[in-house]
Amino acid sequence: MKTRDRILKASLQLFNEQGERNVTTNHIAAHLGISPGNLYYHFRNKADIIYSLFVQYRGLVDRYLKVPRNRTLTVEDKMFYLESVFDGLWHYRFFHRDLEYLLTMDERLRHDYREFTFHCLGEIRAVLKGLQEAGILRPHSEQEHEAMALNVWLVVTNWMAFLKTASADGGSDGNTQRELKQGIYQVLTLEMPYLTEAYYERVTAIREQYRPDLSVMEGGSRAEEPDLSV
Template structure:
């Protein structure tokens, strides 16, 4: 692993652990045992580091959302998609803690994130269509399919913000299993469209992610 890669990895770890706003480039350099000048040789500033971390994140999510080739989608595939995406959210959790700030601070990040969102929603549309073809979901109109994909993406990308606000969870205290409770909410969106033959299997697996936050909110 070269120095540039070490800087990106160390920054990601520190941002996740302490919060990006609490970490300076000097902290990153000290953590790695290199001089600030060495860090600045690879990155002009912290904004550039954040952008490089985002590029890695989007490649990871794009990989997670690839549909299997040569076979129909299964219920297990659906949960694998969600597990993988929420694993990515956890690994890059600092990014979603303060996403609006990052997008406002870096125009290229704002542009690339918009394209990333469009690609991800398109991938979710394809997954939903694949589940229809597999007989897991009943066929729906193109408009409803796109709307359902959008709602899925909104739940995925905003679940951490919900935990920080309505659920009264400190971002530093959010656990990986708590974050994955968002999977339950995603499945709730699809439940009305499940074919009867798959209803018990899907909702049975869904119970593995039942969020305790509903009790905390008195719901």
């Protein structure tokens, strides 16, 4: 693996484990056993590393949110989108833990994240239209498509912040991938009123697999749960 790729991989690991603000370029270099000068040969500063990780994350999401052109969408497609997007959130979780701060600190990142947001909203609208054309969602107006796409985006990008504020231990570092994926329950709930009768029971059953355990957030003990990762 090239040194640049090793730096990005190690940075992502440390940012996720310790929080971006607690990790310096010296920490990253020491973790890799390289000199700070070697790191600066590839990245001018930590902001460059963060931006490069965002580019990786953006590419990952862009690959997932594609509507097939040669066939209609299925419920399985819908669940693939949701599982994949929440997997991406987990693997780049440091970014969404402190998104507002990161965007404030880097104008380039702020600009590109804004473009990324509107691109994703367009892709979500395309998915919703595809589900409507497949007969999974009832027909609804363009305005409803836009509102639902925005609501889905808000749930996906803010679910981690909710976990951080709602957890009994007061932080998101202890949350699991399963708890993050419970945000899928909320996304599916948004779409329940639009489901056609033929798919209502099926999607309801799928949704129950992701129901959040509020007792854990209120301070109860975690029960062992099967892993929902793909």
